[in-house]
Amino acid sequence: MSPNDYSHALVTGGAGFIGSHLTRTLLARGMKVTILDNLSTGTRAAVAPEARFIEGDIRSRSDVEDALEGVDCVFHMAAKVSVRGSFENFYEDVETNIMGTSNVIRCLHGKTVKHFILASSMAVYADADSSEPIGESHPCSPISPYGIGKMCDELLCAQMLEQLGISFTAFRYFNTYGPGQQFTPYVGVITIFVTRLLEGKSPMVFGNGAQQRDFVHVDDIVAGTVAALGGPPGIYNLGTGRSTSVLELARLLVQRINPGVEVTFAPVQPGELVNSIANIDAARTQLGYQPQRVLEQDIGSVIDYIKGLKQ
Numbered sequence: 001m002s003p004n005d006y007s008h009a010l011v012t013g014g015a016g017f018i019g020s021h022l023t024r025t026l027l028a029r030g031m032k033v034t035i036l037d038n039l040s041t042g043t044r045a046a047v048a049p050e051a052r053f054i055e056g057d058i059r060s061r062s063d064v065e066d067a068l069e070g071v072d073c074v075f076h077m078a079a080k081v082s083v084r085g086s087f088e089n090f091y092e093d094v095e096t097n098i099m100g101t102s103n104v105i106r107c108l109h110g111k112t113v114k115h116f117i118l119a120s121s122m123a124v125y126a127d128a129d130s131s132e133p134i135g136e137s138h139p140c141s142p143i144s145p146y147g148i149g150k151m152c153d154e155l156l157c158a159q160m161l162e163q164l165g166i167s168f169t170a171f172r173y174f175n176t177y178g179p180g181q182q183f184t185p186y187v188g189v190i191t192i193f194v195t196r197l198l199e200g201k202s203p204m205v206f207g208n209g210a211q212q213r214d215f216v217h218v219d220d221i222v223a224g225t226v227a228a229l230g231g232p233p234g235i236y237n238l239g240t241g242r243s244t245s246v247l248e249l250a251r252l253l254v255q256r257i258n259p260g261v262e263v264t265f266a267p268v269q270p271g272e273l274v275n276s277i278a279n280i281d282a283a284r285t286q287l288g289y290q291p292q293r294v295l296e297q298d299i300g301s302v303i304d305y306i307k308g309l310k311q
Helices: 017-028 061-067 090-106 145-164 189-198 218-230 246-257 281-287 295-310
Strands: 008-012 032-037 052-055 073-076 115-121 167-173 175-177 204-206 215-217 234-238 264-266
Touching (some): 008 017, 017 032, 017 073, 017 218, 061 090, 090 145, 115 218, 145 167, 167 218, 175 218, 189 246, 189 295, 204 246, 215 218, 215 295, 234 281, 246 295
Parallel strands (some): 008 032, 008 073, 032 052, 073 115, 167 234, 175 215, 204 264
């Protein structure tokens, strides 16, 4: 289908980091947008005023039924997003990320939805042997409750949406950064490092810092996600294909914010992949995805955003 065949999107989690950026992009394309968000991590201030906002929960059948009225595509972004936090709160993680997704799917019956887009994660993958980019065929053997939940979501959506005759696309997001991400102790290493440095604290690296990551700007994530409306359904990695170690990141931010501060180290945390770099050939070929942002050039926007919050 063409992107012009869609007119009204539901964005679950649309008050959150990626969801709020996505919402504004969809509105700029002339689409109507309904947001369903319980504001557990998102904020009312992040909600675009042009969007219809429902403060509700993806686990509530009535909330989801209300949000789906008149919608022809769904961007399912709502989730508890934390690898380390999913060990401490695995029940709540499963309840939201698996049962919440299941509730959204069951509410699609009899609705006008033509395409369902799922925000999945690199956490579904097994660890890689090196920093070479991994494709979508890399073994899926998640090592955290969060990754298990996302893997379940992918399998459940694929099976049930096929029965409903609804196109399905899943995006495996890699380490997303950019302005608008709220600070938590668990999610978004760039936001965590910047926050600590602006508070005069040292960035804390778990393990030796050699872990290789693919840091992708939220604008590129949104561009790839929206491209699903005009491309073939499927499962796609969204990243940059470029590797940066966590220690390199910490040192880069130290030089930008507070030169002379020493990086500190702590024990390795459970559920953390050593190597996680995206091969983006499928998204590039099938969806025309081409990341534009560069970490060293665009990290300043995160620093400026967090500085603004502290003023």
